[in-house]
Amino acid sequence: MSTLAIHGGTPVRTTPFTGWPVFGVEEEQALLTALRSGHWGSIDGTFVKQLEIDFAAFQAAKFGVSVVNGTMGLSVALKALGIGPGDEVLVPPYTFIATASAALMVGAIPVFVDVDRETLLMDPALIDAAVTPKTKAIIPVHHAGSPADMDGIMAAAARHGLKVIEDAAQAHGAAWRGRPVGAIGDIGTFSFQSSKAINAGEGGMMVTNDPELDELLWSYRNVGRRRGGEWYEHVRLGWNLRITEFQAAVILEQLKRFPSQQAYRTEQAAYLSARLAEIPGCIPVKVPEGVTAHSWYSYHWRWLGHADGGLEKHALADALRAEGIPVFHGYVPLNRNAAVVEEIRLLGGREPAACPNAERAEAEEILMFSMPILMGTRGDLDQVVEAVAKVAAARA
Numbered sequence: 001m002s003t004l005a006i007h008g009g010t011p012v013r014t015t016p017f018t019g020w021p022v023f024g025v026e027e028e029q030a031l032l033t034a035l036r037s038g039h040w041g042s043i044d045g046t047f048v049k050q051l052e053i054d055f056a057a058f059q060a061a062k063f064g065v066s067v068v069n070g071t072m073g074l075s076v077a078l079k080a081l082g083i084g085p086g087d088e089v090l091v092p093p094y095t096f097i098a099t100a101s102a103a104l105m106v107g108a109i110p111v112f113v114d115v116d117r118e119t120l121l122m123d124p125a126l127i128d129a130a131v132t133p134k135t136k137a138i139i140p141v142h143h144a145g146s147p148a149d150m151d152g153i154m155a156a157a158a159r160h161g162l163k164v165i166e167d168a169a170q171a172h173g174a175a176w177r178g179r180p181v182g183a184i185g186d187i188g189t190f191s192f193q194s195s196k197a198i199n200a201g202e203g204g205m206m207v208t209n210d211p212e213l214d215e216l217l218w219s220y221r222n223v224g225r226r227r228g229g230e231w232y233e234h235v236r237l238g239w240n241l242r243i244t245e246f247q248a249a250v251i252l253e254q255l256k257r258f259p260s261q262q263a264y265r266t267e268q269a270a271y272l273s274a275r276l277a278e279i280p281g282c283i284p285v286k287v288p289e290g291v292t293a294h295s296w297y298s299y300h301w302r303w304l305g306h307a308d309g310g311l312e313k314h315a316l317a318d319a320l321r322a323e324g325i326p327v328f329h330g331y332v333p334l335n336r337n338a339a340v341v342e343e344i345r346l347l348g349g350r351e352p353a354a355c356p357n358a359e360r361a362e363a364e365e366i367l368m369f370s371m372p373i374l375m376g377t378r379g380d381l382d383q384v385v386e387a388v389a390k391v392a393a394a395r396a
């Protein structure tokens with residue numbers, strides 16, 4: 001953190017923001033119970049089984065299958081849906097690399113469908129033009145914890161006979177028109193990686209309402225075994241992607257903490273949006289009207305002040321950091337990621353098309369605060385707003 005503000009005066013903030021994760025004696029006790037049980041793996045233990053039941057119920061899904069992380073959850077979901085080499089899957093470009101790499105890792109080609117400029121969520125109006133006879137699935141991302149437009153996505157999937165995998169890595173507890181995300185489509189995947197709102201260092205969950213898919217998800221993540229089969233009976237090729245009892249013990253406690261944390265972040269985000277919107281050039285990212293619960297995993301806002309003589313986005317971010325406010329530039333669009341483009345080429349896929357909204361988001365507009373900022377106090381947010389107002393008023 002710089003000791004000097006770039007645009008005059010002393011930095012607005014000189015102390016760190018709230019840390020993450022949040023835990024207490026409950027997690028400590030759960031870990032000890034798992035340790036002393038002597039059942040550390042998911043096969044004999046009780047925590048993983050309980051977590052799968054509780055998390056599925058939390059997302060209003062019939063079935064939950066735990067998995068080592070959200071990335072492999074997506075790959076397993078694709079395998080379970082029979083999607084592989086030569087198939088195309090529609091993904092947004094403005095997301096974490098896993099949404100595309102999970103497809104590439106099973107030989108499928110990600111085809112990028114641009115996001116809406118105001119919401120940063122996949123724009124269903126662009127789906128028809130991206131579909132070819134090779135298209136098999138859509139992977140909408142509930143970015144930052146905001147559900148994508150599931151009305152538009154499910155309608156497009158129905159029009160073209162496509163499967164839907166919801167990438168809900170960031171969207172625990174989120175809901176579209178009152179329906180928790182995850183099992184609105186065929187399969188949904190979640191992450192419990194250390195930055196996430198429900199966290200065990202690493203971990204993931206796949207949810208579905210379809211008993212046959214549940215069986216396949218279970219089998220692919222369990223070395224191709226069959227439920228009720230012999231230990232050395234492998235009916236298909238799968239991976240060992242099981243989580244441990246220690247992870248599940250922690251996640252079960254984190255799950256109990258989550259609803260009040262989500263409610264708190266929702267209030268904080270509303271306050272931050274109202275205050276940021278008062279600053280010329282600052283526009284909070286729009287939340288679609290169908291979103292009835294937002295996870296607020298992260299907070300994104302658009303900076304349009306450069307056009308009116310304000311700082312360019314990256315200079316604004318530098319100035320904000322010098323004010324003691326940790327701010328991020330957001331994703332590099334995956335249609336412009338060299339590793340992704342190269343792998344698509346190697347697999348013989350189509351050259352990714354331009355995605356102007358995602359590219360503009362990165363180059364010019366989008367700035368992001370991570371979740372701990374929303375978990376802090378009102379005073380923390382006031383300092384964030386004060387610093388943004390200061391740098392927004394600066395002239396290059």
Ligand SMILES: Cc1ncc(COP(=O)(O)O)c(C=O)c1O
Nearest residue numbers: 069070071096098099169191193
């Ligand atoms: C949108 C999205 N998809 C997938 C993942 C992958 O999850 P994991 O890190 O658990 O592999 C993440 C994690 O950061 C994510 O944000």
